[in-house]
Amino acid sequence: MIFRIELRRSIAPWAGLAVLAVALAFLFLLSGPWWKVPAPWTAHATTAALWVRFLLQFLWPIVVGAGAIQGMRDARSGMVELLGTTSRPGWQRAARLAGAVGGLSALGFLLVFAVGAAEVLAHGGFFSVGFVPVLLVGTLGVVAGSWLGLAVGRLLPHPLTAPGLAVVSLVVTILCWMALEPGLQPLLPVRAGVLAPALAEPRGMMVTTAGSLDLGQSVWFLGLAATGFLLLAANSVRTRLLSLVPMAAGVAIALPLLPATQADVLTIDTTAAExxxxxxxxxxxxxxxxxxxxxxxxxxxxxxxxxxxxxxxxxxxxxxxxxxxxxxxxxxxxxxxxxxxxxxxxxxxxxxxxxxxxxxxxxxxxxxxxxxxxxxxxxxxxxxxxxxxxxxxxxxxxxxxxxxxxxxxxxxxxxxxxxxxxxxxxxxxxxxxxxxxxxxxxxxxxxxx
Structure with missing residues (x-):
């Protein structure tokens, strides 16, 4: 019941709708590289998933900003002290809110891929299971970004927090993407570039993400999501400091696993290339x-x-x-x-x-x-x-x-x-x-x- 209420009274439906609308506007209103050789997004389901991950350089800041808007709700309504006196643990309220906002943001991301999959079917394209890790890791990144936004909005309930966080997320995501895109002058190393969920343009119809990338990003996004959730539920300085441990552990474990060069980020999809x-x-x-x-x-x-x-x-x-x-x-x-x-x-x-x-x-x-x-x-x-x-x-x-x-x-x-x-x-x-x-x-x- 409470979860359904959160779905109605929170920004969750609008966050998912914004992700879906912005992504489809890019895909269908612009003749961007996703329509062109050597990697048209209608040729292969994995290629469609890679293009959706490419669009996260614009979608992820929306998700983070929407989470920040929702995270400021208690402070804006003046209920922080009142909620602090209730007997229900803070993590229970946080779980329902995080589940609603993160879940519908992830649903919007998955629906974008569903549209891409329908386009692949309509154009007689190729399906293989190679899209599954690409999509799952991207979904995990969307959830982590949403929960990070919720936590920052709760900690810094200022009117400029949400737009400021969205702009910072956009700049960081683009810098990370530049580290992965061949031919650009990156400011960050490749291992830092893959800490964002967005990927470079696929340069072929028979490529997919490397296993090292999937594993490293999964660990990192799990740590980031855990820190976001714990910060959202924390009620003391001590617990907030402890909440940073999963993020620190995630980046420490992930960095040695993540690919160090652009050539190692994507690999041949052995099913499609057989x-x-x-x-x-x-x-x-x-x-x-x-x-x-x-x-x-x-x-x-x-x-x-x-x-x-x-x-x-x-x-x-x-x-x-x-x-x-x-x-x-x-x-x-x-x-x-x-x-x-x-x-x-x-x-x-x-x-x-x-x-x-x-x-x-x-x-x-x-x-x-x-x-x-x-x-x-x-x-x-x-x-x-x-x-x-x-x-x-x-x-x-x-x-x-x-x-x-x-x-x-x-x-x-x-x-x-x-x-x-x-x-x-x-x-x-x-x-x-x-x-x-x-x-x-x-x-x-x-x-x-």
Whole structure:
């Protein structure tokens, strides 16, 4: 009965509604990175959960601020002394209030994911249990933030406490997020960055949180939640000081467990990335429906490449997160296709898939994504044309690179075709080696005098 009363008379329903409304406004009214390659949030349930965790950099301050507003209730109503004379232990009242506010804040967070899960189902996405730890740890972080806000509001019942705490939480959360986001200039180390519940953008559809991160954050958020609850229930200076012990213990235990580098925060989702093969042609379980379309052109492309010394013998989908600041990984015996970054391949026909495999003589670009240059792309176009007999723009990033320089590549292709067949083969082999090592100008190796 008392719990139901707290649900009605507290800020709890509004806190949960604010979390839900703000998150859905971000997801559906902004065309943010959650809609885009290489990690659209409708492709995989775990990816949806990671994007909801990303949004906690804005949602967590709302939760903390709402808790602070509710924590000031007794002081605003002038009932502190009256409640202190009652025989009922303070922790019982605190438990009902914390349960209502923290529970509905967590429910709002879970409903955001429920919407994401519905979007995954509607778009024919992939489900695996990888989203469970991502979601549970995030929920624990929401509850801990709510209880921390309740405690601070009770201890500092000033009109500026709630907005001030929300702003401080926002600044701290963004600083923590910056420590996890590649390409930024962080002010905090990674281990400090993961003390907030928000995560960086997922850089692929087949990643999930590392076990060390889940374990360390769980310990930390449990300690923070325990301190928040004990401070909410404490009635003396001594008990308030003792209430800080769980938080101190939590951070002391968690820090050695938490990942120390950005690369260790997320790991490959082994369920989604599991190989599904047809002979030498393999894709991930996430994209198993593409295996039938890839099998025939993949074998044809391997047969074309077989004339090269040390030719590749397999075609595989690359399952790791997509690096945006460096060239993709490569191997001499495997041709990697990146369906995450180059999502046009998910609907490509056999000719386009074959072209993607033989481009660069089976080797990917040596430039970072979105930074194509003429020597790299030109060399990979010409080597692809050597095997197919026709010069085409490569099916990468929508095929839009170097439109204004395609005439230059055509002229170089004409020069290359005038060479004797044995010279052409030798130069394609040398270009392949240059692309494997990312040393030298691959275009010069093709068309140098």
């Amino acid at each position: 190989k599904v093969c047809d002979g030498p042609i393999c894709v991930s379980k996430l994209h198993a429906d593409r295996l039938a379309a890839l099998a025939a052109p993949g074998r044809e492309a391997l047969a074309l490449l077989a004339k090269l010394p040390g030719a590749p013998t397999r075609v595989e989908e690359r399952t790791g997160p997509t690096p945006f600041d460096r060239a993709p990984p490569r191997a001499a015996d495997v041709v990697y296709l990146d369906f995450q970054l180059n999502n046009g391949l998910l609907t490509a026909d056999a000719a386009t898939l074959r072209l993607a495999i033989v481009s660069g003589a089976g080797v990917p670009t040596c430039t970072r994504p979105s930074a194509a240059d003429l020597p790299d792309q030109g060399a990979r176009m010409i080597t692809a044309a050597y095997f197919t007999g026709e010069l085409k723009r490569l099916p990468e990033y929508g095929g839009g690179w170097l439109r204004d320089k395609f005439s230059t590549v055509e002229r170089l292709w004409t020069t290359f075709r005038a060479l004797p067949p044995d010279v052409q083969l030798a130069r394609v082999a040398a270009t392949r080696q240059a692309l494997l090592t990312c040393q030298g100008d691959p275009l010069t190796k093709l068309v140098s005098p």
